[in-house]
Amino acid sequence: MSFTLFLVYALVSLAGVTALWLLYRYGQERRYRRQPYVASTARAGAAAPTPSEAPAYSIALVGDLGAVATNGRDPVINLLQDWQQQTGSAGAVVILGDNIYPTGLPVPTHPGRADAEHRLNAQLDALRPFAGRVIFLSGNHDWNKGRRDGYEYLLRQEAYVRDHLPTAHYLPARGCPGPVTMQLPGNVLLVVLNTQWWVQHGTRPLGDAYGCTASTSREPFEQLRQVLAANQHQRIVVAGHHPLYSNAMHGGQFTTKQHVFPLLAVHKKAYVPLPVVGSLFPAYRRVVGAAEDMAHPRYRAMRRRLLRVLRDFPNVIYAAGHDHNLQYFQRRGGHYLVSGSGSKTAFVQKGGKATFTHEHKGFFVIEFYANGETWLRTLEPGIATDTVRAAEPFRSHLYTAAAPSEPATPTPAAASVRVGSGG
Incomplete structure (x- = not known):
């Protein structure tokens, strides 16, 4: 032959x-596809009821809202408003980045500026009546999809949020890498990282010149370790835009x-x-990865260093967006969330290391109870036009900690403590 x-x-x-x-x-x-997947080991727990009493504190984790409808009928925005009304001041909303598609907030003379403002205003208008905390993070799209002039886009968006919703926090301030801490009621500590900083091209603020406490790319991880070590008596949520585990596109x-x-x-x-x-x-x-994929060398290095820290502190919850679906992983004593379907959905592979996956719009809520229990709940909008909330596809009792001994409401000074914030 x-x-x-x-x-x-x-x-x-x-x-x-x-x-x-x-x-x-x-x-x-x-x-x-589009069917909720729950690992066999978690199905019994997913059907268990949550405690009968109201949670002492709750955090809604909503990612990738940048393509929300601006006509007042967006299903996720309506669901979030319903949750806000039920939760009141005993809760916080963490917006996990990619707040404006496709390229963040351009200059006022740009032809896409009006549409970008409308999408961001839809979020700000929904959050304005909320009596709890509001925290914005930034994602790669907010930094002009990681391009070299992305820092200018980030600063414009941060200033816009500050001017139009002064009660909100845009963290970390001025694009610093973080970490930033925010003390919340119920012995809950929120730690925010700017994960886009490690994969961004062009200007990346660092050091005293930008008001950042970190002066090297490794120092934020050292600061994070210090924060987690000093607060092991608390229930900790670490938030960033980029996931550390994913069965979706950015995970290959x-x-x-x-x-x-x-x-x-x-x-x-x-x-x-x-x-x-x-x-x-x-x-x-x-295998090689685009700039925003886990396989890319910058992302891979950031992920490796971050996991090296988190794995030393059991029951820390890490929440991210980036991939447009809902995913939950329980790995080496930690809890890893992908809550990135605020305005878009995309394919997610079932199984693997995941405990739960769903290609559906919605967001995760973490509920902290006075008895020390911490629960993860999945909120999704209903399909029918008159149904705000669908049946809950997944919930999980994450862990039980020692019941907090301090009052549920911290002092104003404690509530504003921040480390590595650059502001």
């Missing part, structure tokens, strides 16, 4: 095997359609079939 004929047979065989694999994957995806998981039509990553209507060759793009994203 000639080499040319052998090569033809090999290519035909490869194409056939690839086609069978893609057909199998497609069949699997059709069965589970792609749909069959993305394997066959890879140009959809460039344009949503680019249905140009490129089988076999198209699989090279997902493989690249999984």
Whole structure:
């Protein structure tokens, strides 16, 4: 057999095997896509009722709101407002970044400025009546998708939020890496990191010149370790934009359609079939990674250093957005959330290391009870137009800590303590 004929047979065989694999994957995806997945070990707990009394404090974690509807009928915004009315001052809303799609808040003369303002105003208007705390984080889209002039976009958005909702906190201030701490009632400590700082191109504020306490890229992790070590008596939530575990695109998981039509990553209507060759793009994203993928060297280094710290402190909850779905992982004593479906949804692979996944709009809520119990709940909008809240697809009793001994409401001084904030 000639080499040319052998090569033809090999290519035909490869194409056939690839086609069978893609057909199998497609069949699997059709069965589970957009269906909630709960690991078998967590199904019994997911059906358990939460404590009968009201939580002492609650935190709503809402990510990637940047494409919300501006007509007053956005389902996630309406769900968030419903939660705010029920929670009152005994809660906080943490907006996990990517607050304006596609590229944050441009200059006033930019043709996209009006639309960007409308999307951000829809969030600010919904949060304005809330009696609890409001904390904004930034994501890669808020930094002009990580481009070199992204710092200017970040500063504009921070100033806009400060001017139009003065009661809100935009953290870490001035784009510093953090960490920033905020003492909350119920013996709850919120720690905020600017994870975009480690993957950003161009200006990245650091040191006294920018008002940041960290002077090197490693120092924030040392400061985080100090904060966690000093507050082991508290219930701690660490918030950042980028997830540390993910079964979705930024974790290297792609749909069959993305394997066959890879140009959809460039344009949503680019249905140009490129089988076999198209699989090279997902493989690249999984192994090498774009700038916002876990596989990218900057992201990988940030993730490794952050996990090295978090794994030394059991029951710390780390919450992120970035991937447009809901995911929960319990790994090495820690709890890792992806709550990034505030305005968009995208494919998420079931199984693997995940305890729960769902390709659905919504957000996670963490509830802290006076008896020391901490619960994770999943809030999703109803499908019917007159249903604000759907049936809860997943809940979990995360852990029970020693009941807090101090009063539920901290002193004003304690409530404003911040470390590594740059402001």
